[in-house]
Amino acid sequence: MGVSVLTIVRNRSHHLRQLVEGLRRSERQPDELVIVDMSDTPVSVAPAGFPIRIDRFETHGLPLAAARNRAAALARFENLIFLDVDCIPLERCVGILADTLAHHDALLCADVRYLGPDDARGVWTEEELIAAGRHHPVRTFPDNGVREEPNPGLFWSLAFALKRARFVSLAGFDEAFTGYGAEDTDFGFRASEADIRLLFVGQAIACHQHHDSYDPPLQHLEDIVRNARTFQARWGRWPMEGWLRAFADLGLVRWQGEALDLLRLPTDAEKVATRVLPEQHLDPPARSPARLAN
Template sequence: MTQSFSVVTIVKGRTRQLRNLIRSLEHSNVLPAEVVVVWMASPCEDSLITSQHFPIHHKFVAHDTLPIPKARNKGFLGAHYDKAVYLDVDCICSADMLEHIVQSVIPGRVVTTQIKYLEVLPEHVDYKTLAKDAIDCPYTPEQPLNQPISFRAFHTTSFALYINDFENVGGFDESYCGFGVGDVDFAARCEAKGMHLFMLPDKILRQFHPRVDPPINHLSDIVNNAEIFKRKWGQYPVKHWLTEFAKEGFIYEEYPTRGLRVRRLPTQDEIHAHMTTRPY
């Protein structure tokens, strides 16, 4: 059964994850009226992917290295329906998750889900089978379900809201470039507008991909974006990352008083040493 809502996702190089996401959407009890895929790369064979279950609209924002806020905005503003569900390209959904999340969206509310992590990039999208081996992040505080919670629990892995609310908030601030902080700013502006965050019992699965922890490969982006956030909101975001950067000498430990700037860039050996197979 198709309902009148859009699914939005953005992608750069994770085409296998994208195909898995689309296959999981095809198995949903309630199908989206459209899927909007925004590519942070030039057109390629994978950007022609289609589905027999719903139209897929491919859009492109390829003039910057990693234009995450621009890509998200292009996806939401390119949606044709009143409600939009944003799913990270790494997501795999249960059969009833879309139905639950769309039913829970009302004006003034952002709806999100819990996350479980896969330790492999799956070859299939059988949610029930995959969920048996998925793990929780031990560092994520447990949140009350089906009631308003702090926007500190907001994440961009999966969330849904009315397009009118997205526009009222102003979308994602495109002053933020590349990786990090833009999601924290979006949550802060939702809260400032008086919106409410609801977390559902549903657990979305997040596909594995190698990553750098802490993300020193995105050091310059994070430092620049954190400074923008500080000027807007009067405090630094992502302090757990900044603390780790300071410990390793990439930024000054006195950044809260001296100002935040890059002290030195990581070497390729350091980036390689920080690669982790931990999924969260």
């Protein structure tokens, strides 16, 4: 069956070019790449040997659920591979995910490796990326084949795959989650509730390109608080607990029992203080079981 690779982008055109380059080098190239572009200035990409369609999505903020659903609706093929724009798929990644979907009607997570600030900034080789990439400290992948993961909170939206019919049966990502945070955790929980297995796939490697980040992500405070409330009301537990605890420690929120109140917005100085320094890239944040990475 054909393979649609789907990505969404907002103001990361350099990362997008490297994602396309990874697909161009793939042993099994996709049958199409669908790009949902939310950037301030429209993106463009060079021809890559497979069809590329760019859908312009005029929006504000970072509506992750809506953008991913839009990409899936545009896909022409049965096998869907979602890659965040920061990810460079290595040469076997697409092929292994497609082959695994042929044998397992499941929700698949690729093995994401974190790159440093100087990696993949120009010409690169796969060997260099493998040497530089760091494993996530919590998610463990088999050397080959698949490992079933019982905790749906470990679903990883950075690089994942599933069949279109499964995505449709779940009604995609829930757009009640607006902006950033918890939409992927909710998707993982709903997949588990529908008896869709979560499989971690060995050797389906994608390398996550470094970008400025904050821990906790104060720039998304309002989105995270709003979406955390939505998640808690639905599932009876809090997502992103590490971030919520950090917000509470900073006096930004009041978090007690089933109540979460936004007290104030962060100052510029607080944002600067939580910026992840380049040398800290060697330790990808573990965060909470219901939201471990982005």
